[in-house]
Amino acid sequence: DGGITQSxxxxxxxxxxxxxxxxxxNLNHDAMYWYRQDPGQGLRLIYYSxxxxxxxxxxxxxxxxxxxxxxxxxxxxxxxAQKNPTAxxxxxxSNVGQGAYEQYFGPGTRLTVT
Amino acid sequence: QKEVEQNSGPLSVPEGAxxxxxxxxxxxxxxSFFWYRQYSGKSPELIMSIYSNGDKEDGRFTAQLNKASxxxxxxxxxxxxSDSATYLCAVRRDGFxxxxxxxxxxxxxxx
Numbered sequence: 001d002g003g004i005t006q007s008x009x010x011x012x013x014x015x016x017x018x019x020x021x022x023x024x025x026n027l028n029h030d031a032m033y034w035y036r037q038d039p040g041q042g043l044r045l046i047y048y049s050x051x052x053x054x055x056x057x058x059x060x061x062x063x064x065x066x067x068x069x070x071x072x073x074x075x076x077x078x079x080x081a082q083k084n085p086t087a088x089x090x091x092x093x094s095n096v097g098q099g100a101y102e103q104y105f106g107p108g109t110r111l112t113v114t
Numbered sequence: 115q116k117e118v119e120q121n122s123g124p125l126s127v128p129e130g131a132x133x134x135x136x137x138x139x140x141x142x143x144x145x146s147f148f149w150y151r152q153y154s155g156k157s158p159e160l161i162m163s164i165y166s167n168g169d170k171e172d173g174r175f176t177a178q179l180n181k182a183s184x185x186x187x188x189x190x191x192x193x194x195x196s197d198s199a200t201y202l203c204a205v206r207r208d209g210f211x212x213x214x215x216x217x218x219x220x221x222x223x224x225x
Contacts, residue, residue: 031211040122042202042217043158050211058212090157094211101146101206103213105157 003027004106006091011111013085021076021109023091030096032074033103036060037088049074050096078111085113115140118205120216128224133190135219137203140184146206147179147186148213153199161201162188193223 004025013019025032031050035043035058045058049068063082068074074093078085088110092103119138127133135149146165150158164170164177164186176189186205190197200218207214 033212035215040217042118042215044215045212048212096211101211101213102148102160102163103204104160105150108157 004091004093004104006089006106006109008109009107011109013111013113015113016080017113018080019078019085019111019113021078021089021091021111023074023076023106024072025074025091025093025106026072027093027104028071029093029104030071031094032068033092033094034058034064034066034074034076035090035092037090037108043090046076078113085111087111116216117141117214118203118216120201120203120219122217123220124222125219126222126224127193129193129195131193131223133193133197133221133223135188135190135201135203135221136185137187137205137216138185139203139205139214141205141207142181142184143208144181144184144205145208147177148204148206149175149177149186149188150202150204150215151197151199152202152218158202190221193221195223195225197221198223 033048034046047066049055091106094103149162152158162177202218203216204213
């Protein structure tokens, strides 16, 4: 069964703690993405990676970090420097290249920081 | 001006009617366009992609693209209550891998 998994579904943390969100895909996609969604807002790109060991900042990268050591995995760390970390975090993946731009999303992780 | 604009709605239609969702974009070099459906509390699900001017049909869904006027629309025929969701429009600029999303239009289909 091909797809994208994110864990955990819900995550609660105290302010000042770093937290890492997991994203794994078995679609054999080269590119992976992290988005953040706040209530009533669209998706905002945090980081993306088109190939292993390489990644680029999106529109709101401050306070976040990523790694891409394996093609299947793209974990996101929300650091204590992120001012408003409470949000719905979505991971997506896609192929790379001509005509291959459809992105498919995982189920998301809802992070609450108090 | 936002790069991708959608009316937030809600757009209310009766069951069986045609729902028409619209999206405009600002960057003329945009080349690829996508419609996603997002149920409350869930992640977005890809419905349609369209790359060329004109219509593209898939079951009850039709995507329409007009690059000269910089708009893309999604028609849902025979709307069902299960179609009630937020519909996100996404646009990719030529030469870029990433997508830019609109804030979505909420559709309500009443029985």
